[in-house]
Amino acid sequence: MAPALRPPTEMAPARFEVTVYEVQVPENRLAELEAPALEAKATTAQDLAKALGEFGKTKVLYMIDQTVNLYGESIMLSTSEPMVTGTSRMGPGPAINSITYQQAGLVVNLAASPPPQDPPRKQLPVQVNFELSALADSGVEIGPEVKATRIRNMHLSHSETPRFGKPLVLLNVSAPAGADPAPPVAYVVRYVFRELKP
Numbered sequence: 001m002a003p004a005l006r007p008p009t010e011m012a013p014a015r016f017e018v019t020v021y022e023v024q025v026p027e028n029r030l031a032e033l034e035a036p037a038l039e040a041k042a043t044t045a046q047d048l049a050k051a052l053g054e055f056g057k058t059k060v061l062y063m064i065d066q067t068v069n070l071y072g073e074s075i076m077l078s079t080s081e082p083m084v085t086g087t088s089r090m091g092p093g094p095a096i097n098s099i100t101y102q103q104a105g106l107v108v109n110l111a112a113s114p115p116p117q118d119p120p121r122k123q124l125p126v127q128v129n130f131e132l133s134a135l136a137d138s139g140v141e142i143g144p145e146v147k148a149t150r151i152r153n154m155h156l157s158h159s160e161t162p163r164f165g166k167p168l169v170l171l172n173v174s175a176p177a178g179a180d181p182a183p184p185v186a187y188v189v190r191y192v193f194r195e196l197k198p
Contacts, residue, residue: 010071010114012124014162015194018064019045020106022134023186024056030173033186039169042190048169052188061134061187062106067196070126070162071112078105081135083149102151107131127159128191130170136185154187162193 025033033055041051045063052058062077086098109129133153156170167190175184 010069012070012112013067013196014070014164015196016064016066016068016073016110016191017045017194018062018108018189018191019048019060020062020130020132021049021052021058021186021188021190022061022136023052023058023188024183025173025186026056027175027184029055030175030184033171033173035169035171038171038188039167042167042169045190048167048188048190052186055186056183061132064108068110070110070124070193071114073108073110075108076105077107078103080104083135102135102149104133104135104151106133123161125159125161126193128157130156130189132156132172132187132189134187136174152185152187156187156189164193164195167192 023033038048038051042048045060049058049060064075064077066075068075080101081104082099083102084097085100087095088098090096107130109131110126111129112124112126114124131154133151135149136152137147137149152174154172154174156172158168158170170189170191172187173184174187
């Protein structure tokens with residue numbers, strides 16, 4: 001995870017809403033999964049969840065709704081997730097799983113530099129960086145009815161002048177390698193900036 005940014009000296013407050021989804025997508029539908037098409041269906045977080053549900057099993061991993069400073073902000077969400085690392089059986093009894101706990105989470109960094117002549121906040125170009133780590137089942141069996149878990153790490157970023165009230169969608173598809181039969185998993189980030197009224 002990236003280190004926290006130094007506090008900025010300028011202030012440009014806005015409301016920041018983020019929803020991160022995980023979607024299991026059949027391989028034959030990967031080509032249909034496009035950020036611009038999803039963005040058109042992302043008026044609300046619920047609308048996007050419905051659109052993603054047409055591709056496969058969808059769940060929300062993280063949600064953020066808070067006031068931020070567009071000139072610089074760092075948000076970190078962290079969870080400790082159980083991860084099966086092995087399985088063993090002693091005698092005729094049931095298999096015993098070995099479990100460790102793995103840190104997963106989301107880090108969001110916002111950064112902007114004041115434009116020349118300091119125009120209104122609507123002219124401020126903002127860099128948004130998302131770092132996401134998530135656990136996902138693989139298709140590799142490590143014991144009876146037990147599949148190995150793998151860690152997915154990804155980075156998504158976007159830079160533009162905030163379009164207040166208009167959601168943006170970023171997309172990352174993680175496909176298993178080699179002989180792993182697990183289906184591809186898409187990670188979709190919907191975020192929107194909203195103006196704060198004085």
